[in-house]
Every structure is written in structure tokens, then in C-alpha cells.
Amino acid sequence: MGDNDIAALAVVCIFGLPVLAWIAVRLMQHRERLEMIRHGMNPPPGAFGKAFSGAAAAAPPPRPARMSDDDPQRMLRKGIVVVAVGFALTIGLGFIGTLPDSGHYTYGPWLLGGLIPLFVGLAQVVIALLSGATFGPPGRGYSPYAGADQQQPSSAPPPNYEGPYAYRPGPTQELQRPAQPPDRR
Secondary structure (H helix, E strand, C coil), X not given: CCHHHHHHHHHHHHHHXXXXXXXXXXXXXXXXXXXXXXXXXXXXXXXXXXXXXXCCCCCCCCCCHHHCCCCHHHHHHHHHHHHHHHHHHHHHHHHHHECCCCCCECCCHHHHHHHHXXXXXXXXXXXXXXXXXXXXXXXXXXXXXCCCCCCCCCCCCCCCCCCCCCCCCCCCCCCCCCCCCCCCC
């Protein structure tokens, strides 16, 4: 096999196989939907993508406020991870420029693959530190959950245990089994 044949095969594998996999997945989803309809089942909307359901897929539930991406501690943690990945890539790609016989090293554009994430992570760490993040174990310094584990005396009135949906401490009565449907054969 010649060099051109290997290059052509590599291009076909890199670009053609993902497209074929996407087509195969869509074909299987279509067949599954047809089988559900054939057996009298109503396919759920959004289960097979927007193209099949005719309606937009349900929006994901909103994230809780404490899971904010603007949290400085979370930004610091993500920045440290990106710095570590960029540093590892820089070290790994650094061996490409070593000439085997002379031991001489040449810098090249391949180092950008590690230097870019390294400096993006450093920028994220700096932004997090300027936003109030601190290094150290949790509980020391700024924490968005500060005081959540400490019991504070409450000035709120005691809970109201009245009404059908109120919390009632202690044992609850057992639910009654529903009546059986009539036998219509």
C-alpha cells in the first residue's frame, strides 16, 4: 500500500466513519419509532430528537442557585484543572522537538497545543482569585455554603401541623387499598 493510499484511507476513516455512525443511529431511531407505532404504542415526544417528534424537546430543569458557574471556588477548581491539563500537554508535546542524535531541542508550533490551555487556565485562576476564591481546605475563607452546617437559633414561629398536606411527626395511618375494577368479560 502506498503513502497516498494510506492517507486517503485515513481521511475516509476520520471523516467518513463518524458520519456513517450518525446515519446508523438515526436509522435505528427511525426503525424503533416505526415499531412502536406498529405495535400500537404512542412514541413520547422528544424521545427521538426534534426531527421526529414534531415538537421541541422538553427544556432541562433549571439549575439550583448554589450550582452557579459564577461561584469563585468553582471557577478556581476548574482553572486548576485546565492548568494541569495544559501543563501535561506542554510536557508531552515538548518531546516532539528533541532531535534524536544531537540532543538539541527545537521549539515549534506544536507546543501551542499545551501552552494555550495552560494560559487559559492561569487566566481563570487569576479571575477566580480576584473574585474572592481562596486556596485551602473547605470551610476556611470564602464559601458559598458558609453557615449551612451550623444550627442558628430561629426566630420563626413553629411549623403549622394543620391541613391535609402538612407534616405530622410520628406514625402515619396506612393507606387503604383501592376497590377492584368490575370484571367485564
